[in-house]
Amino acid sequence: MGILDGKAIVVTGAGRGLGEAYAVHAALAGASVVVNDVDADLAERVAENIGLHGGRAVASAHTVADPSEAEKIVDLCTTEFGRVDGLVNNAGLNYETPPWEDDPDTIRRVVEVNLLGVVYTGMAAMRAMREQGGGGSIVNISSGAFLGQRKLATYSATKGAVVSLSSSWALDLEPEGIRVNAVCPVAHTRMVWQSERSLRAIPADRTPSKVAPLVLFLLSDASEGITGQIVRCNGRQLHLVGHPHFKQPILESDLWDTASVERAFTGVLQAHLEPFGLEKRMPPRLRELVEPSRTA
Template sequence: MGILDGKAVVVTGAGRGLGEAYAMHAARAGAAVVVNDNDGHLAEQVAARIREYGGRAVASTHTVADPSEADKIVGTCVSEFGRLDGLVNNAGLNYESLPWEDDPASIRTIVEVNVLGVIYTGMAAMRAMRDTGGGSIVNISSGAFFGQRKLGAYSATKGAVASLTLSWALDLETEGIRVNAVCPVAHTRMVWKSERSLRAIPADRTPGKVAPLVLFLLGDGAAGITGQIVRCNGRQLHLIGQPYFKQPILESDSWDATSVKRAFDGVLQAHLEPYGLEKRMPPRLRELVEPSQSA
């Protein structure tokens, strides 16, 4: 008995890499799987491999970036398998660029796939899941949303996915639909294009080592877990803390530029936050900390 026996799952961007691992693990756990990828050859290869193992799978080549096509991805699952229990919103693009050199066409494309694609496919999935009493949506975000060099557009899209996850979890709580996000770290084709990522991610951190987390979140064992952002790099598994209003909270009947400056000079500068995945310290905070360190 697999933990997804009797369930039907859609995995977008499942023709290779992480998406392929999610689809294969779901099938081996007993799920019927729609393997979606805009590269039809790759999608059919993965679906055929699942069928060779005795699983149930069909390929879908519809694009997530078009709402009518996203509807068809979900529709394929319902027509082939009679229901939809799980969605893994994995389809995504990535590229590196210095922000002042970025290309507007590339920015538009990455937003259409990474953000609108998640929204369109998620909306279609919600409608199908509400008809059958619930389900699980797993959105694939990235730790890049903390901020990462040369990945401004990509990081912004993944920050949007994290925010969507939190909002959807609230909206769908009474509908029996759980919504969580996963921030995977794995050595995939996407990062082979990047010297930075290639150096940062060991080759032994394969997609298959992240897939069990997604499998768990799709299954009934994750009942009661929603609105969470979880990071896994194959070795480490941990929750990502959610944004909060940081103390101290200063109050005034009104603020002007002078009083705001006084607040930063007097109190807030000591509470400035390091930024980016590398936890870069703001210059003002470095000025405060470094003299004490050298003393």
């Protein structure tokens, strides 16, 4: 018996890479799978491969970026398999450029797929789950880039929004028994590594299949009671990512004018400035304090 026996799962962006790994592993674990990808040929190939190995799958070429199309992805699952028990919101676009060279049309496409696509497909899935009596799991694929990464401002912003969205949904859907978690996978895929040569050189611990077991667990009943979490997996490492929080010390004043704000930042708050970005870069003011002591 597989961990997903009897479940019906939708995986978006499943034509290759991480999405294909999630879809194939879900089928091998006993699930019936809707393999969604805007590239119809890729979706059909993955669905056929699942069928050849004894699994159940149907292909969908609808786009998540259109709410009516997103609805059709979920409707296909209920029509073909009778219900929807899980959704993996994986479809996404990458976009790398210095922020001052951002292209508005490309920004719009990235936001429509990476953020609105998650919203539209998630809404359709949660409505279906509620109509069938509640219960189910939504796994939204984010990225460690949501912490901030060079030349990935738009992509990072959408992935940060997915994390916030997941937390809000987790609160709203807990009474319905629907779990919502965000996964930040690290794997070498075509979206990140463009050349065939680099893809052939993928380290064994950075292949998409190394991340799939985490997603399967979150889709399964074994993850009951786990919701609202951000989980990062890079093949070798598995850990939770902390949610933003109000940091101590919290200073109080009857009136914050610019002079008192400056005193706060040159005094107590200066020592508590946060490293920023995925690379945890120190703010210049802190570097100025640390570097002289290193050379002394």
